[in-house]
Amino acid sequence: xxxxxxxxxxxxxxxxxxxxxxxxxxxxxxxxxxxxxxxxxxxxxxxxxxxxxxxxxxxxxxxxxxxxxxxxxxxxxxxxxxxxxxxxxxxxxxxxxxxxxxxxxxxxxxxxxxxxxxxxxxxxxxxxxxxxxxxxxxxxxxxxxxxxxxxxxxxxxxxxxxxxxxxxxxxxxxxxxxxxxxxxxxxxxxxxxxxxxxxxxxxxxxxxxxxxxxxxxxxxxxxxxxxxxxxxxxxxxxxxxxxxxxxxxxxxxxxxxx
Amino acid sequence: xxxxxxxxxxxxxxxxxxxxxxxxxxxxxxxxxxxxxxxxxxxxxxxxxxxxxxxxxxxxxxxxxxxxxxxxxxxxxxxxxxxxxxxxxxxxxxxxxxxxxxxxxxxxxxxxxxxxxxxxxxxxxxxxxxxxxxxxxxxxxxxxxxxxxxxxxxxxxxxxxxxxxxxxxxxxxxxxxxxxxxxxxxxxxxxxxxxxxxxxxxxxxxxxxxxxxxxxxxxxxxxxxxxxxxxxxxxxxxxxxxxxxxxxxxxxxxxxxxxxxxxxxxxxxxxxxxxxxxxxxxxxxxxxxxxxxxxxxxxxxxxxxxxxxxxxxxxxx
Numbered sequence: 001x002x003x004x005x006x007x008x009x010x011x012x013x014x015x016x017x018x019x020x021x022x023x024x025x026x027x028x029x030x031x032x033x034x035x036x037x038x039x040x041x042x043x044x045x046x047x048x049x050x051x052x053x054x055x056x057x058x059x060x061x062x063x064x065x066x067x068x069x070x071x072x073x074x075x076x077x078x079x080x081x082x083x084x085x086x087x088x089x090x091x092x093x094x095x096x097x098x099x100x101x102x103x104x105x106x107x108x109x110x111x112x113x114x115x116x117x118x119x120x121x122x123x124x125x126x127x128x129x130x131x132x133x134x135x136x137x138x139x140x141x142x143x144x145x146x147x148x149x150x151x152x153x154x155x156x157x158x159x160x161x162x163x164x165x166x167x168x169x170x171x172x173x174x175x176x177x178x179x180x181x182x183x184x185x186x187x188x189x190x191x192x193x194x195x196x197x198x199x200x201x202x203x204x205x206x207x208x209x210x211x212x213x214x215x216x217x218x219x220x221x222x223x224x225x226x227x228x229x230x231x232x233x234x235x236x237x238x239x240x241x242x243x244x245x246x247x248x249x250x251x252x253x254x255x256x257x258x
Numbered sequence: 259x260x261x262x263x264x265x266x267x268x269x270x271x272x273x274x275x276x277x278x279x280x281x282x283x284x285x286x287x288x289x290x291x292x293x294x295x296x297x298x299x300x301x302x303x304x305x306x307x308x309x310x311x312x313x314x315x316x317x318x319x320x321x322x323x324x325x326x327x328x329x330x331x332x333x334x335x336x337x338x339x340x341x342x343x344x345x346x347x348x349x350x351x352x353x354x355x356x357x358x359x360x361x362x363x364x365x366x367x368x369x370x371x372x373x374x375x376x377x378x379x380x381x382x383x384x385x386x387x388x389x390x391x392x393x394x395x396x397x398x399x400x401x402x403x404x405x406x407x408x409x410x411x412x413x414x415x416x417x418x419x420x421x422x423x424x425x426x427x428x429x430x431x432x433x434x435x436x437x438x439x440x441x442x443x444x445x446x447x448x449x450x451x452x453x454x455x456x457x458x459x460x461x462x463x464x465x466x467x468x469x470x471x472x473x474x475x476x477x478x479x480x481x482x483x484x485x486x487x488x489x490x491x492x493x494x495x496x497x498x499x500x501x502x503x504x505x506x507x508x509x510x511x512x513x514x515x516x517x518x519x520x521x522x523x524x525x526x527x528x529x530x531x532x533x534x535x536x537x538x539x540x541x542x543x544x545x546x547x548x549x550x551x552x553x554x555x556x557x558x559x560x561x562x563x564x565x566x567x568x569x570x571x572x573x574x575x
Binding site for chain 1: 306309311335336338339341343345346347349350351352362363366367408411415
């Protein structure tokens with residue numbers, strides 16, 4: 001029995017990986033479910049757009065306050081803009097996106113699949129000769145990835161704008177210094193890696209949510225458990241993955257020389 | 259024209275718990291079979307194994323030469339097109355209305371135009387008495403309607419094999435009679451092989467050509483209707499006549515003490531065998547046999563009063 005403590009999680013992660021491979025294979029299988037993709041993309045936008053706006057403003061503000069205070073102590077006020085932009089573009093944008101994608105989109109996907117599982121809808125679909133992975137999961141994964149990239153853009157823009165307002169209004173920074181130092185530290189690859197991160201986060205969140213939802217069992221309670229597990233696993237996974245991507249990125253693209 | 263389903267040595271376990279062991283039977287092509295069993299004997303599991311939704315631990319299920327229990331995913335999706343399945347709660351897609359639900363298999367698998375689809379869908383909806391409810395969502399209708407909608411969807415691709423999970427659960431007796439009559443008429447019309455999973459003995463006594471009984475982790479008996487209805491085998495007799503005397507207890511099986519205390523009590527006499535339901539237009543079905551034919555061929559004397567026109571009244575009295 002003690003062996004199951006090790007084999008249990010190992011089996012779940014193995015199954016999750018196998019599921020991700022199934023989805024990758026199904027990505028290239030025709031016919032592509034365009035309608036389902038558009039419906040899902042719109043649905044995910046609907047559940048994430050408002051929370052994104054509300055999260056992005058304080059996120060940008062906190063970073064602006066923090067870095068602004070620090071930089072003031074170092075006596076380098078003219079670089080507040082650059083520090084805030086760097087932090088938002090490189091880290092805050094993708095992280096806030098990850099939170100929203102996992103919390104809002106992931107939980108909605110897991111709940112939807114969980115309900116379909118226990119109502120035997122997924123069984124019915126398989127029996128009708130239709131692969132739910134190709135028909136339902138692939139459009140959701142692609143939709144989540146697409147929306148994640150756009151959310152990342154929104155968080156970045158709103159975060160930087162929020163930082164500007166707080167720096168200029170609350171910290172007596174000069175607008176000119178903030179804007180002028182924009183590109184002092186940040187560089188274009190920072191933005192690309194933010195977008196790539198968002199893509200990967202969207203992929204992982206949709207995969208985990210679909211997997212957990214499709215394997216819900218034990219009636220309505222099972223659906224609740226599946227949603228909960230999906231969100232927790234996605235959060236953990238995304239933060240770990242974020243660490244690795246950042247570490248690799250910093251090695252590959254050296255920070256801008258001053 | 260109906261397809262034969264051959265099941266050989268099928269065994270299913272969940273972890274260390276055996277659901278059933280070594281089930282071997284053949285569902286004859288174009289005939290109606292019923293799988294009976296006390297609650298929790300894995301009847302639904304059996305049905306899901308037949309379509310490859312669950313993998314058995316050992317054994318084979320052959321359909322047109324393909325072993326469903328051990329074939330590739332791709333073959334499985336192909337062979338499933340022969341099946342129509344009615345799930346317990348209908349398993350309608352919650353986001354689509356009834357019309358789209360029924361049209362779904364046609365839109366996914368055929369290149370028919372919308373007007374052709376409309377003709378087929380409306381035909382099946384009329385057959386199942388759903389005209390006027392096309393635009394309703396599955397959440398807005400009663401359980402009985404969901405079930406009939408599920409049946410309409412299962413029929414839309416003209417299946418060779420129709421699997422039906424508990425058609426009578428949650429239906430009132432009148433609706434159950436209607437749906438049973440519908441199965442008989444459908445069988446005459448499309449000639450498919452039917453397997454009905456149920457624990458309603460009224461259905462079991464009057465509808466099928468063949469009866470199977472799952473009990474205590476194995477297939478107790480499978481054979482022609484009259485063979486089981488005239489069987490003196492305690493488990494079969496107890497279940498088909500819904501009695502407390504016999505080996506089946508409240509929780510799965512009775513223990514030795516309980517059986518010993520019943521040892522002296524004889525099983526009650528078998529009630530008369532009722533007539534099988536006929537098609538509503540009197541048209542004979544392919545799998546239909548003359549009442550009493552099996553008994554005559556096998557030298558079994560049916561209980562007195564069997565096969566009388568009013569036999570079903572005698573049972574309920």
